[in-house]
Amino acid sequence: MIALNLSEPIWVQCEIGQCNESRGHYWLELVQQGENEEEIVAQAAAVIWARQYRKLRNELGPTFQQVLQEGMAVKLQVRVDFHERFGLKLMVEDIDPGYTMGKLALQRQEILDRLHKEQLLEVNARLLLPTVLQDIAVISSAKAAGYQDFVEQLKGNAYGYQYNLQFFPSAMQGAAVEKELLRQLKQIERRKSEFDAVVIIRGGGSRLDLQAFDNYELGKKIAELSLPVLIGIGHDIDETVMDRVAHQSLKTPTAVADFLIHHNENFEVKIQQLALQIQQGSFLQLREQNLKVERLAQSLQMAAQRTVQMERTRVETLHQQLKILVQIPIQAARQSLTELRSQIQLFDPEEAHKRGFISVTNEQGQIIRSVKSLKKEDTVQLHFSDGTRKAKIENNE
C-alpha cells in the first residue's frame, strides 16, 4: 500500500540510530526523536545497498562516511519497498550532507549560546599564561599523527628550550571522546600544580570528524579548568565548542608547539632587552660618573696648582723680605762703626799733625808732655804729619 502510494523516492529527515555493515551493505535504523531527546517517536529500518554505497562514496568522498554514523541527523532520499517476507524497508538512494552539517552547526551554536549564557566562554582565556611554559599536560591519541608532529616540533626548537611533556591518552574521535577526555581533564585538574598548561591535540580532520568536540560537558570542563588550555585539533574552517572555550585555539598541533616556543622566546627576548637596558643604563651612569670624576680631577688639579702658586709667591715674598731685611743689621753695624771711627779720629795725633800741631818725643820715643823734662843739648824728635825731624834743645829757660 505504502509502496504503491510512494512509488517515487522521497526525502526524509531523521537520525541514524544504528548503523551496521554486512557484506558491503549498510543496514540502518532510522529514528525520529521527540522533544525529549530520549524519546523516540518514529522508527524505521533502511538499507544502502553496496552498489549504491560505492556510488555515493564516489560522489561525496569521505564526508559520506562521516555522515553515516550513529547519532547523526541526516536527510536521506529513500525509496519505500515492501517485501512480503521482510516487510517494509527504506532503500537509501541519496544523502544530503549539507543537512547534517547544518544540524551540527545549529547544535554547536546552541551549546555556545548556553556556555555564553553561563559566562563560560572567556573564563579559560582570562587565565594568565605562566611567564614560561614548560611543564605541559598533553591530551591526545597516541596514534594521532598530530601528537608526533607536536613532539618533534617542540624538540626541534631552535633555542634549545626543554619541555616536560606528560601524556594523557584519550580517544580523539568517535563516541569515546567525551568520556575519555573528561576523565583526563579531571585527572589533570587534580594534578594542576605539576603543569603550566594543558594541550589538546590531534591530526587533521573534516568538520564532521570534529563533532565530538562540539560538546557541552567538554566545553564547560575546559572553561572551568584552572590551567590554561591550548587546542590544536587540526582544522582550518570552523571552530568547535572546545576551540571557543580554550585559552588559545590554534590550527594544528605544530602551531601549538610553535606557540609554546614563541611564548618562551618572548620571555627570553624580554630578558635580553632588560639585560640590554641594564647594560646601557649602567654604561650611561658610568659615563656620567666618569665625567664627574674628570671634572673633579680638573678642579682639583687647578686648586692644587693654585695652592702651590700661592705658596711659591709666599716663599718669594719672604725671600725678598729677607734680602732687604738682612741689610738692616749690617747697615746699622756699619753706621756704628763709622761713628766710632770719627770719634776715634778726634783723638788721633796724626789728625792733629795735619792741622799743624806737632808732637815731640825723646830719644826713647816717649812723648814729651812738659818743658821741665827737657835740658839744654837734649835731642828730640819732632813729629809732623808728613815725617819727623831731629832737633836740639838750645837753652834751659
Next chain:
Amino acid sequence: MGPAKQKLKIMSKNNNSSYDDALQELQTIVQQLQDNQIPVDELSAKIKRAARLIEYCQEKLRSTEENIQELFTRS
C-alpha cells in the same frame, strides 16, 4: 728649637709638615730681622740657614707641582 734639629726636620721628607715648619722658621727669621734681634755674629749663619730654607721650600713646591702634573696626566 736649635738649628741642627730643624735642619734634620727639613731633611726628613717623610715628615708631612716639614714644609710648614720650614716656612714657619723663615717667618721667624724675618720677624727677628725686622725686630733687629739678630746679632751680627749670627747674621751670616742665620741668612745661610734662611737661604737653605727658601731653597728647600722652592724645591718642595716644584716637586709637588710635578707630582700634581704627573698624577693628573696619568688619569
